[in-house]
Amino acid sequence: xxxxxxxxxxxxxxxxxxxxxxxxxxxxxxxxxxxxxxxxxxxxxxxxxxxxxxxxxxxxxxxxxxxxxxxxxxxxxxxxxxxxxxxxxxxxxxxxxxxxxxxxxxxxxxxxxxxxxxxxxxxxxxxxxxxxxxxxxxxxxxxxxxxxxxxxxxxxxxxxxxxxxxxxxxxxxxxxxxxxxxxxxxxxxxxxxxxxxxxxxxxxxxxxxxxxxxxxxxxxxxxxxxxxxxxxxxxxxxxxxxxxxxxxxxxxxxxxxxxxxxxxxxxxxxxxxxxxxxxxxxxxxxxxxxxxxxxxxxxxxxxxxxxxxxxxxxxxxxxxxxxxxxxxxxxxxxxxxxxxxxxxxxxxxxxxxxxxxxxxxxxxxxxxxxxxxxxxxxxxxxxxxxxxxxxxxxxxxxxxxxxxxxxxxxxxxxxxxxxxxxxxxxxxxxxxxxxxxxxxxxxxxxxxxxxxxxxxxxxxxxxxxxxxxxxxxxxxxxxxxxxxxxxxxxxxxxxxxxxxxxxxxxxxxxxxxxx
Numbered sequence: 001x002x003x004x005x006x007x008x009x010x011x012x013x014x015x016x017x018x019x020x021x022x023x024x025x026x027x028x029x030x031x032x033x034x035x036x037x038x039x040x041x042x043x044x045x046x047x048x049x050x051x052x053x054x055x056x057x058x059x060x061x062x063x064x065x066x067x068x069x070x071x072x073x074x075x076x077x078x079x080x081x082x083x084x085x086x087x088x089x090x091x092x093x094x095x096x097x098x099x100x101x102x103x104x105x106x107x108x109x110x111x112x113x114x115x116x117x118x119x120x121x122x123x124x125x126x127x128x129x130x131x132x133x134x135x136x137x138x139x140x141x142x143x144x145x146x147x148x149x150x151x152x153x154x155x156x157x158x159x160x161x162x163x164x165x166x167x168x169x170x171x172x173x174x175x176x177x178x179x180x181x182x183x184x185x186x187x188x189x190x191x192x193x194x195x196x197x198x199x200x201x202x203x204x205x206x207x208x209x210x211x212x213x214x215x216x217x218x219x220x221x222x223x224x225x226x227x228x229x230x231x232x233x234x235x236x237x238x239x240x241x242x243x244x245x246x247x248x249x250x251x252x253x254x255x256x257x258x259x260x261x262x263x264x265x266x267x268x269x270x271x272x273x274x275x276x277x278x279x280x281x282x283x284x285x286x287x288x289x290x291x292x293x294x295x296x297x298x299x300x301x302x303x304x305x306x307x308x309x310x311x312x313x314x315x316x317x318x319x320x321x322x323x324x325x326x327x328x329x330x331x332x333x334x335x336x337x338x339x340x341x342x343x344x345x346x347x348x349x350x351x352x353x354x355x356x357x358x359x360x361x362x363x364x365x366x367x368x369x370x371x372x373x374x375x376x377x378x379x380x381x382x383x384x385x386x387x388x389x390x391x392x393x394x395x396x397x398x399x400x401x402x403x404x405x406x407x408x409x410x411x412x413x414x415x416x417x418x419x420x421x422x423x424x425x426x427x428x429x430x431x432x433x434x435x436x437x438x439x440x441x442x443x444x445x446x447x448x449x450x451x452x453x454x455x456x457x458x459x460x461x462x463x464x465x466x467x468x469x470x471x472x473x474x475x476x477x478x479x480x481x482x483x484x485x486x487x488x489x490x491x492x493x494x495x496x497x498x499x500x501x502x503x504x505x506x507x508x509x510x511x512x513x514x515x
Contacts (some may be wrong), residue, residue: 121214132208144213150218157225170264172463176231191217241466242486249479264462279438284404348399355395356428360390385418408444
Protein backbone atom coordinates (compact mmCIF):
# COMPACT_ATOMS: atom_id res chain seq x y z
CA UNK A 1 0.00 0.00 0.00
CA UNK A 2 2.86 2.41 0.85
CA UNK A 3 4.70 1.62 -2.39
CA UNK A 4 1.49 2.04 -4.39
CA UNK A 5 0.75 5.48 -2.96
CA UNK A 6 4.41 6.47 -3.15
CA UNK A 7 4.44 5.95 -6.92
CA UNK A 8 1.13 7.81 -7.25
CA UNK A 9 2.55 11.03 -5.76
CA UNK A 10 6.05 10.69 -7.14
CA UNK A 11 5.60 12.56 -10.43
CA UNK A 12 3.65 15.64 -9.35
CA UNK A 13 5.57 16.19 -6.10
CA UNK A 14 9.15 15.61 -7.27
CA UNK A 15 9.83 19.35 -7.63
CA UNK A 16 8.48 20.03 -4.16
CA UNK A 17 10.64 17.26 -2.75
CA UNK A 18 13.78 18.80 -4.29
CA UNK A 19 13.01 22.21 -2.82
CA UNK A 20 12.34 20.73 0.63
CA UNK A 21 15.67 18.90 0.61
CA UNK A 22 17.60 22.07 -0.20
CA UNK A 23 15.54 24.31 2.04
CA UNK A 24 15.48 22.61 5.46
CA UNK A 25 18.12 20.21 6.76
CA UNK A 26 17.16 17.12 8.70
CA UNK A 27 16.46 17.76 12.36
CA UNK A 28 18.13 15.86 15.14
CA UNK A 29 15.14 13.90 16.29
CA UNK A 30 14.25 12.81 12.79
CA UNK A 31 10.69 14.19 12.80
CA UNK A 32 9.09 14.68 9.44
CA UNK A 33 11.60 12.41 7.76
CA UNK A 34 11.97 8.71 7.17
CA UNK A 35 13.55 6.33 9.65
CA UNK A 36 15.11 3.08 8.50
CA UNK A 37 16.22 0.06 10.48
CA UNK A 38 18.88 -2.25 9.06
CA UNK A 39 19.06 -5.84 10.34
CA UNK A 40 22.27 -7.76 9.77
CA UNK A 41 21.90 -11.44 8.99
CA UNK A 42 24.18 -13.95 10.76
CA UNK A 43 27.60 -14.35 9.16
CA UNK A 44 27.71 -17.07 6.54
CA UNK A 45 23.94 -17.74 6.66
CA UNK A 46 22.05 -15.30 4.43
CA UNK A 47 18.38 -15.10 5.38
CA UNK A 48 15.84 -16.05 2.71
CA UNK A 49 18.71 -16.48 0.18
CA UNK A 50 18.89 -12.71 -0.42
CA UNK A 51 21.20 -9.88 0.58
CA UNK A 52 22.49 -9.77 4.11
CA UNK A 53 20.82 -6.47 4.97
CA UNK A 54 17.19 -5.53 5.08
CA UNK A 55 15.65 -2.09 5.47
CA UNK A 56 12.35 -1.45 7.11
CA UNK A 57 10.70 1.92 6.67
CA UNK A 58 9.25 3.51 9.81
CA UNK A 59 7.19 6.66 9.36
CA UNK A 60 4.94 8.81 11.48
CA UNK A 61 1.16 9.02 11.28
CA UNK A 62 1.25 12.07 9.00
CA UNK A 63 2.94 10.27 6.15
CA UNK A 64 2.10 11.93 2.88
CA UNK A 65 1.55 15.30 4.56
CA UNK A 66 4.84 16.17 6.25
CA UNK A 67 7.26 14.52 3.83
CA UNK A 68 7.61 13.64 0.17
CA UNK A 69 10.60 11.32 0.40
CA UNK A 70 10.30 8.19 -1.73
CA UNK A 71 12.36 5.18 -0.73
CA UNK A 72 12.57 1.72 -2.18
CA UNK A 73 11.40 -1.14 -0.01
CA UNK A 74 12.33 -4.76 -0.21
CA UNK A 75 9.85 -7.34 -1.38
CA UNK A 76 10.71 -9.47 1.68
CA UNK A 77 11.28 -8.19 5.19
CA UNK A 78 12.29 -9.82 8.41
CA UNK A 79 12.34 -8.62 11.99
CA UNK A 80 14.05 -9.59 15.21
CA UNK A 81 10.98 -11.59 16.22
CA UNK A 82 11.16 -13.56 12.97
CA UNK A 83 14.86 -14.31 13.52
CA UNK A 84 14.20 -15.61 17.03
CA UNK A 85 11.23 -17.65 15.83
CA UNK A 86 13.21 -19.22 12.97
CA UNK A 87 16.08 -20.20 15.25
CA UNK A 88 13.68 -21.69 17.81
CA UNK A 89 11.87 -23.70 15.12
CA UNK A 90 15.15 -25.10 13.78
CA UNK A 91 16.12 -26.30 17.24
CA UNK A 92 12.80 -28.01 18.01
CA UNK A 93 11.79 -29.33 14.58
CA UNK A 94 13.89 -32.52 14.74
CA UNK A 95 12.63 -33.59 18.15
CA UNK A 96 9.00 -32.86 17.34
CA UNK A 97 9.13 -34.79 14.06
CA UNK A 98 10.70 -37.83 15.73
CA UNK A 99 8.10 -37.83 18.51
CA UNK A 100 5.24 -37.44 16.04
CA UNK A 101 6.35 -40.26 13.72
CA UNK A 102 7.24 -42.58 16.60
CA UNK A 103 3.75 -42.32 18.08
CA UNK A 104 2.13 -42.82 14.68
CA UNK A 105 4.31 -45.86 14.00
CA UNK A 106 3.46 -47.52 17.32
CA UNK A 107 -0.28 -46.88 16.91
CA UNK A 108 -0.27 -48.20 13.33
CA UNK A 109 1.62 -51.35 14.30
CA UNK A 110 -0.71 -52.03 17.21
CA UNK A 111 -3.82 -51.45 15.09
CA UNK A 112 -2.54 -53.82 12.41
CA UNK A 113 -1.84 -56.45 15.07
CA UNK A 114 -5.36 -56.09 16.51
CA UNK A 115 -7.13 -56.57 13.17
CA UNK A 116 -4.97 -59.42 11.94
CA UNK A 117 -5.13 -61.43 15.15
CA UNK A 118 -8.78 -62.73 14.85
CA UNK A 119 -8.19 -63.57 11.19
CA UNK A 120 -5.03 -65.48 12.09
CA UNK A 121 -6.88 -67.39 14.82
CA UNK A 122 -9.39 -68.62 12.24
CA UNK A 123 -6.96 -69.37 9.37
CA UNK A 124 -4.07 -71.08 11.18
CA UNK A 125 -5.82 -74.41 12.10
CA UNK A 126 -7.05 -75.16 8.53
CA UNK A 127 -3.59 -74.39 7.21
CA UNK A 128 -1.63 -76.46 9.74
CA UNK A 129 -3.88 -79.49 10.46
CA UNK A 130 -6.83 -79.39 8.08
CA UNK A 131 -7.38 -83.18 8.01
CA UNK A 132 -7.67 -83.47 11.79
CA UNK A 133 -10.37 -80.77 12.26
CA UNK A 134 -13.94 -81.70 13.01
CA UNK A 135 -16.53 -80.47 10.51
CA UNK A 136 -18.27 -77.26 11.60
CA UNK A 137 -20.86 -76.54 8.94
CA UNK A 138 -23.46 -73.81 9.12
CA UNK A 139 -22.56 -72.62 12.63
CA UNK A 140 -19.02 -71.68 11.61
CA UNK A 141 -20.24 -69.92 8.47
CA UNK A 142 -22.56 -67.77 10.61
CA UNK A 143 -19.70 -67.02 12.97
CA UNK A 144 -17.54 -66.01 9.97
CA UNK A 145 -20.14 -63.45 8.91
CA UNK A 146 -20.39 -62.16 12.48
CA UNK A 147 -16.61 -61.72 12.75
CA UNK A 148 -16.45 -59.95 9.38
CA UNK A 149 -19.10 -57.35 10.26
CA UNK A 150 -17.73 -56.80 13.77
CA UNK A 151 -14.25 -56.21 12.37
CA UNK A 152 -15.71 -53.74 9.85
CA UNK A 153 -17.50 -51.84 12.62
CA UNK A 154 -14.34 -51.87 14.74
CA UNK A 155 -12.28 -50.61 11.80
CA UNK A 156 -14.63 -47.66 11.15
CA UNK A 157 -14.81 -46.79 14.85
CA UNK A 158 -11.03 -46.95 15.26
CA UNK A 159 -10.51 -44.73 12.22
CA UNK A 160 -13.01 -42.16 13.50
CA UNK A 161 -11.63 -42.08 17.05
CA UNK A 162 -7.88 -42.52 16.75
CA UNK A 163 -6.77 -41.72 13.21
CA UNK A 164 -7.63 -38.04 13.16
CA UNK A 165 -5.40 -35.17 12.11
CA UNK A 166 -3.47 -33.86 15.07
CA UNK A 167 -4.31 -30.33 16.11
CA UNK A 168 -1.10 -29.67 18.03
CA UNK A 169 2.09 -31.18 19.41
CA UNK A 170 1.74 -31.79 23.14
CA UNK A 171 4.70 -31.57 25.53
CA UNK A 172 3.70 -34.88 27.17
CA UNK A 173 1.81 -37.97 26.12
CA UNK A 174 -1.95 -38.18 26.50
CA UNK A 175 -2.31 -40.42 29.57
CA UNK A 176 -5.65 -42.05 28.77
CA UNK A 177 -4.63 -42.74 25.17
CA UNK A 178 -1.37 -44.34 26.33
CA UNK A 179 -3.22 -46.46 28.91
CA UNK A 180 -5.64 -47.70 26.27
CA UNK A 181 -2.79 -48.65 23.94
CA UNK A 182 -1.06 -50.56 26.74
CA UNK A 183 -4.33 -52.29 27.66
CA UNK A 184 -4.94 -53.38 24.07
CA UNK A 185 -1.37 -54.63 23.72
CA UNK A 186 -1.56 -56.71 26.92
CA UNK A 187 -4.98 -58.00 25.94
CA UNK A 188 -3.87 -59.18 22.49
CA UNK A 189 -0.65 -60.71 23.85
CA UNK A 190 -2.59 -62.67 26.50
CA UNK A 191 -4.94 -64.01 23.82
CA UNK A 192 -1.96 -65.06 21.72
CA UNK A 193 -0.35 -66.85 24.67
CA UNK A 194 -3.53 -68.77 25.44
CA UNK A 195 -3.98 -69.59 21.75
CA UNK A 196 -0.42 -70.85 21.42
CA UNK A 197 -0.53 -73.05 24.51
CA UNK A 198 -4.08 -74.46 24.34
CA UNK A 199 -4.69 -74.65 20.60
CA UNK A 200 -1.45 -74.64 18.58
CA UNK A 201 0.51 -76.98 20.84
CA UNK A 202 -2.31 -79.45 21.39
CA UNK A 203 -3.67 -79.20 17.81
CA UNK A 204 -7.24 -78.84 19.00
CA UNK A 205 -9.69 -80.48 16.58
CA UNK A 206 -12.79 -78.56 17.74
CA UNK A 207 -12.84 -75.92 14.99
CA UNK A 208 -16.13 -74.47 16.19
CA UNK A 209 -14.58 -73.70 19.57
CA UNK A 210 -11.61 -72.06 17.86
CA UNK A 211 -13.90 -69.79 15.83
CA UNK A 212 -15.89 -68.88 18.93
CA UNK A 213 -12.58 -68.02 20.63
CA UNK A 214 -11.84 -65.56 17.80
CA UNK A 215 -15.39 -64.11 18.10
CA UNK A 216 -14.85 -63.53 21.83
CA UNK A 217 -11.64 -61.59 21.03
CA UNK A 218 -13.52 -59.32 18.61
CA UNK A 219 -16.29 -58.74 21.16
CA UNK A 220 -13.72 -57.77 23.80
CA UNK A 221 -12.07 -55.36 21.37
CA UNK A 222 -15.45 -53.70 20.73
CA UNK A 223 -15.90 -53.20 24.48
CA UNK A 224 -12.43 -51.67 24.72
CA UNK A 225 -13.39 -49.29 21.93
CA UNK A 226 -16.48 -48.29 23.88
CA UNK A 227 -14.27 -47.66 26.91
CA UNK A 228 -12.04 -45.45 24.76
CA UNK A 229 -15.05 -43.36 23.68
CA UNK A 230 -16.05 -42.85 27.32
CA UNK A 231 -12.56 -41.85 28.48
CA UNK A 232 -11.50 -39.75 25.49
CA UNK A 233 -14.74 -38.07 24.44
CA UNK A 234 -17.65 -38.36 26.89
CA UNK A 235 -15.80 -37.73 30.17
CA UNK A 236 -14.91 -34.13 29.29
CA UNK A 237 -18.33 -33.01 28.05
CA UNK A 238 -19.84 -31.98 31.39
CA UNK A 239 -18.52 -28.54 32.46
CA UNK A 240 -16.72 -28.70 35.79
CA UNK A 241 -14.22 -25.82 35.79
CA UNK A 242 -14.25 -22.17 34.71
CA UNK A 243 -11.03 -20.86 33.18
CA UNK A 244 -10.23 -17.14 33.19
CA UNK A 245 -7.77 -16.28 30.43
CA UNK A 246 -6.01 -12.89 30.69
CA UNK A 247 -3.60 -11.47 28.11
CA UNK A 248 -0.60 -10.06 29.93
CA UNK A 249 -0.03 -7.00 27.73
CA UNK A 250 -3.42 -5.28 27.62
CA UNK A 251 -5.45 -7.23 30.21
CA UNK A 252 -8.11 -8.49 27.79
CA UNK A 253 -9.81 -11.52 29.32
CA UNK A 254 -12.31 -14.24 28.47
CA UNK A 255 -13.99 -17.05 30.43
CA UNK A 256 -14.37 -20.65 29.29
CA UNK A 257 -16.07 -23.69 30.85
CA UNK A 258 -14.32 -27.04 30.58
CA UNK A 259 -14.74 -30.55 31.90
CA UNK A 260 -12.21 -32.99 33.32
CA UNK A 261 -9.12 -32.39 31.20
CA UNK A 262 -5.40 -32.45 31.77
CA UNK A 263 -3.53 -29.16 31.96
CA UNK A 264 -1.97 -29.58 28.53
CA UNK A 265 -5.28 -30.39 26.85
CA UNK A 266 -6.93 -27.45 28.63
CA UNK A 267 -4.12 -25.25 27.31
CA UNK A 268 -4.85 -26.50 23.78
CA UNK A 269 -8.56 -25.62 24.16
CA UNK A 270 -7.61 -22.16 25.45
CA UNK A 271 -5.36 -21.51 22.44
CA UNK A 272 -8.00 -22.68 19.96
CA UNK A 273 -10.53 -20.29 21.52
CA UNK A 274 -7.98 -17.49 21.80
CA UNK A 275 -7.56 -17.19 18.04
CA UNK A 276 -11.29 -16.71 17.49
CA UNK A 277 -12.35 -14.78 20.63
CA UNK A 278 -9.52 -12.37 21.42
CA UNK A 279 -8.85 -9.32 19.29
CA UNK A 280 -5.55 -9.37 17.48
CA UNK A 281 -2.56 -8.31 19.54
CA UNK A 282 -1.31 -4.90 18.41
CA UNK A 283 1.98 -3.91 20.08
CA UNK A 284 1.83 -0.42 18.56
CA UNK A 285 -1.05 0.51 20.87
CA UNK A 286 1.15 -0.14 23.91
CA UNK A 287 4.02 2.14 22.90
CA UNK A 288 2.16 5.39 23.62
CA UNK A 289 2.69 5.28 27.39
CA UNK A 290 6.38 4.35 27.00
CA UNK A 291 6.91 7.17 24.53
CA UNK A 292 5.16 9.61 26.87
CA UNK A 293 7.36 8.65 29.84
CA UNK A 294 10.53 8.87 27.76
CA UNK A 295 9.48 12.28 26.46
CA UNK A 296 8.96 13.57 30.01
CA UNK A 297 12.37 12.40 31.16
CA UNK A 298 14.08 13.70 28.01
CA UNK A 299 12.68 17.17 28.68
CA UNK A 300 14.43 17.43 32.04
CA UNK A 301 17.80 19.20 32.20
CA UNK A 302 19.93 19.92 35.28
CA UNK A 303 22.30 22.91 35.36
CA UNK A 304 25.14 22.96 37.89
CA UNK A 305 25.30 26.56 39.14
CA UNK A 306 27.67 25.80 42.02
CA UNK A 307 30.51 24.62 39.87
CA UNK A 308 31.98 21.17 39.23
CA UNK A 309 32.44 20.47 42.93
CA UNK A 310 28.83 19.36 43.36
CA UNK A 311 28.40 15.59 43.24
CA UNK A 312 25.99 13.49 41.16
CA UNK A 313 23.71 12.79 44.12
CA UNK A 314 22.33 16.28 44.07
CA UNK A 315 21.67 16.05 40.34
CA UNK A 316 19.77 12.80 40.71
CA UNK A 317 17.67 14.26 43.51
CA UNK A 318 16.90 17.28 41.38
CA UNK A 319 15.86 14.99 38.51
CA UNK A 320 13.53 13.02 40.79
CA UNK A 321 11.96 16.18 42.20
CA UNK A 322 11.44 17.68 38.76
CA UNK A 323 9.92 14.43 37.49
CA UNK A 324 7.53 14.36 40.46
CA UNK A 325 6.40 17.94 39.78
CA UNK A 326 5.87 17.14 36.13
CA UNK A 327 3.97 13.98 36.98
CA UNK A 328 1.36 16.09 38.78
CA UNK A 329 0.38 17.67 35.47
CA UNK A 330 0.85 14.61 33.25
CA UNK A 331 -2.81 13.61 33.51
CA UNK A 332 -3.78 16.82 31.71
CA UNK A 333 -1.38 15.99 28.89
CA UNK A 334 -2.78 12.47 28.68
CA UNK A 335 -6.33 13.82 28.54
CA UNK A 336 -5.58 16.24 25.72
CA UNK A 337 -3.52 13.68 23.81
CA UNK A 338 -6.37 11.15 23.90
CA UNK A 339 -8.91 13.82 22.93
CA UNK A 340 -6.74 14.89 20.00
CA UNK A 341 -6.27 11.27 18.93
CA UNK A 342 -10.01 10.62 19.03
CA UNK A 343 -10.64 13.76 17.00
CA UNK A 344 -8.15 12.66 14.33
CA UNK A 345 -9.62 9.16 14.24
CA UNK A 346 -13.16 10.46 13.78
CA UNK A 347 -12.03 12.90 11.09
CA UNK A 348 -10.18 10.28 9.06
CA UNK A 349 -12.95 7.76 9.60
CA UNK A 350 -15.45 10.19 8.09
CA UNK A 351 -13.16 10.75 5.09
CA UNK A 352 -12.73 7.00 4.66
CA UNK A 353 -16.48 6.29 4.82
CA UNK A 354 -17.20 8.96 2.19
CA UNK A 355 -14.42 7.71 -0.11
CA UNK A 356 -15.60 4.08 0.11
CA UNK A 357 -19.23 5.03 -0.52
CA UNK A 358 -18.24 7.01 -3.60
CA UNK A 359 -16.12 4.09 -4.83
CA UNK A 360 -19.03 1.64 -4.45
CA UNK A 361 -21.32 4.08 -6.27
CA UNK A 362 -18.79 4.04 -9.09
CA UNK A 363 -18.91 0.23 -9.03
CA UNK A 364 -22.68 0.27 -9.42
CA UNK A 365 -22.32 2.60 -12.37
CA UNK A 366 -19.74 0.30 -13.92
CA UNK A 367 -22.00 -2.70 -13.44
CA UNK A 368 -24.83 -0.88 -15.17
CA UNK A 369 -22.53 -0.11 -18.09
CA UNK A 370 -21.23 -3.68 -18.28
CA UNK A 371 -24.74 -5.04 -18.72
CA UNK A 372 -24.83 -3.29 -22.09
CA UNK A 373 -21.45 -4.65 -23.21
CA UNK A 374 -20.67 -7.89 -24.96
CA UNK A 375 -19.98 -10.95 -22.76
CA UNK A 376 -16.27 -10.90 -23.58
CA UNK A 377 -15.82 -7.31 -22.43
CA UNK A 378 -17.28 -7.73 -18.92
CA UNK A 379 -14.86 -6.75 -16.11
CA UNK A 380 -14.19 -9.38 -13.43
CA UNK A 381 -14.32 -8.48 -9.70
CA UNK A 382 -10.53 -8.34 -9.42
CA UNK A 383 -10.26 -5.76 -12.20
CA UNK A 384 -13.14 -3.79 -10.73
CA UNK A 385 -11.41 -3.72 -7.33
CA UNK A 386 -8.19 -2.49 -8.92
CA UNK A 387 -10.14 0.19 -10.77
CA UNK A 388 -11.78 1.74 -7.69
CA UNK A 389 -9.02 1.12 -5.18
CA UNK A 390 -6.97 4.28 -5.97
CA UNK A 391 -9.93 6.51 -5.06
CA UNK A 392 -10.02 5.15 -1.50
CA UNK A 393 -6.39 4.15 -0.99
CA UNK A 394 -5.13 7.39 0.56
CA UNK A 395 -8.04 7.75 2.99
CA UNK A 396 -7.71 4.08 4.01
CA UNK A 397 -3.96 4.36 4.49
CA UNK A 398 -4.25 7.45 6.69
CA UNK A 399 -6.93 5.84 8.82
CA UNK A 400 -4.93 2.64 9.27
CA UNK A 401 -1.86 4.64 10.26
CA UNK A 402 -3.83 6.73 12.75
CA UNK A 403 -5.32 3.62 14.38
CA UNK A 404 -1.94 1.79 14.11
CA UNK A 405 -3.29 -1.10 12.04
CA UNK A 406 -1.18 -0.59 8.92
CA UNK A 407 1.09 -3.58 9.54
CA UNK A 408 -1.89 -6.01 9.53
CA UNK A 409 -3.29 -5.01 6.15
CA UNK A 410 -1.27 -5.23 2.97
CA UNK A 411 -2.41 -3.86 -0.35
CA UNK A 412 -2.94 -7.38 -1.70
CA UNK A 413 -5.16 -8.39 1.24
CA UNK A 414 -7.24 -5.21 0.86
CA UNK A 415 -7.70 -5.86 -2.87
CA UNK A 416 -8.75 -9.45 -2.18
CA UNK A 417 -11.26 -8.33 0.43
CA UNK A 418 -12.60 -5.64 -1.90
CA UNK A 419 -12.99 -8.14 -4.75
CA UNK A 420 -14.75 -10.54 -2.36
CA UNK A 421 -17.22 -7.81 -1.33
CA UNK A 422 -17.87 -6.89 -4.97
CA UNK A 423 -18.44 -10.53 -5.94
CA UNK A 424 -20.99 -11.10 -3.18
CA UNK A 425 -22.74 -7.74 -3.53
CA UNK A 426 -21.79 -6.41 -0.09
CA UNK A 427 -22.37 -2.82 1.03
CA UNK A 428 -19.63 -0.27 1.84
CA UNK A 429 -20.35 -0.76 5.53
CA UNK A 430 -19.64 -4.49 5.21
CA UNK A 431 -16.34 -3.71 3.47
CA UNK A 432 -15.26 -1.23 6.15
CA UNK A 433 -16.16 -3.41 9.12
CA UNK A 434 -12.80 -5.19 8.96
CA UNK A 435 -10.84 -1.93 9.19
CA UNK A 436 -12.97 0.23 11.50
CA UNK A 437 -12.60 -2.10 14.49
CA UNK A 438 -10.05 -4.72 15.47
CA UNK A 439 -11.35 -8.21 14.76
CA UNK A 440 -10.44 -11.67 16.05
CA UNK A 441 -7.02 -13.04 15.33
CA UNK A 442 -8.08 -15.56 12.67
CA UNK A 443 -9.49 -12.72 10.54
CA UNK A 444 -6.00 -11.64 9.52
CA UNK A 445 -3.28 -13.24 7.47
CA UNK A 446 -1.58 -16.16 9.26
CA UNK A 447 1.89 -14.88 8.38
CA UNK A 448 1.22 -11.77 10.46
CA UNK A 449 -0.19 -13.30 13.67
CA UNK A 450 0.35 -17.05 13.89
CA UNK A 451 2.86 -18.08 16.53
CA UNK A 452 4.56 -21.31 15.53
CA UNK A 453 5.23 -22.38 19.10
CA UNK A 454 3.74 -21.76 22.53
CA UNK A 455 5.37 -22.62 25.84
CA UNK A 456 3.34 -24.01 28.72
CA UNK A 457 4.55 -23.00 32.19
CA UNK A 458 2.93 -24.71 35.17
CA UNK A 459 3.83 -25.60 38.74
CA UNK A 460 1.91 -28.85 38.36
CA UNK A 461 2.71 -31.65 35.94
CA UNK A 462 0.99 -30.94 32.64
CA UNK A 463 -0.46 -34.46 32.59
CA UNK A 464 -2.35 -33.82 35.84
CA UNK A 465 -6.03 -32.98 35.69
CA UNK A 466 -7.51 -29.57 36.34
CA UNK A 467 -8.40 -28.64 39.89
CA UNK A 468 -9.49 -25.53 41.75
CA UNK A 469 -6.80 -22.85 42.16
CA UNK A 470 -4.36 -24.01 39.48
CA UNK A 471 -2.64 -21.21 37.52
CA UNK A 472 -0.66 -21.89 34.35
CA UNK A 473 0.81 -19.58 31.73
CA UNK A 474 0.98 -19.89 27.94
CA UNK A 475 3.90 -17.89 26.54
CA UNK A 476 4.74 -16.88 23.01
CA UNK A 477 7.31 -14.45 21.69
CA UNK A 478 5.37 -11.20 22.24
CA UNK A 479 3.02 -11.83 25.14
CA UNK A 480 1.61 -14.48 27.46
CA UNK A 481 -1.80 -15.80 28.49
CA UNK A 482 -2.37 -16.29 32.21
CA UNK A 483 -5.00 -18.95 32.94
CA UNK A 484 -6.67 -19.18 36.36
CA UNK A 485 -8.78 -22.29 37.06
CA UNK A 486 -11.85 -22.07 39.28
CA UNK A 487 -14.23 -24.91 40.04
CA UNK A 488 -17.88 -24.35 39.26
CA UNK A 489 -19.65 -24.16 42.63
CA UNK A 490 -22.15 -26.78 43.73
CA UNK A 491 -25.63 -25.36 43.34
CA UNK A 492 -28.47 -26.29 45.69
CA UNK A 493 -31.78 -25.78 43.94
CA UNK A 494 -34.95 -26.19 46.00
CA UNK A 495 -38.59 -26.15 45.03
CA UNK A 496 -41.23 -23.94 46.59
CA UNK A 497 -44.89 -24.90 46.18
CA UNK A 498 -47.46 -22.17 45.83
CA UNK A 499 -51.10 -23.07 46.42
CA UNK A 500 -53.14 -22.15 43.34
CA UNK A 501 -56.01 -20.98 45.59
CA UNK A 502 -53.80 -18.28 47.09
CA UNK A 503 -54.05 -16.35 43.82
CA UNK A 504 -57.84 -16.03 43.98
CA UNK A 505 -59.49 -12.84 45.23
CA UNK A 506 -63.02 -11.47 45.64
CA UNK A 507 -64.15 -8.17 44.15
CA UNK A 508 -66.77 -6.54 46.35
CA UNK A 509 -68.70 -3.62 44.89
CA UNK A 510 -70.48 -1.02 46.98
CA UNK A 511 -74.10 -0.24 46.23
CA UNK A 512 -73.51 3.44 45.41
CA UNK A 513 -71.03 2.68 42.61
CA UNK A 514 -72.11 2.90 38.99
CA UNK A 515 -70.77 -0.51 38.09
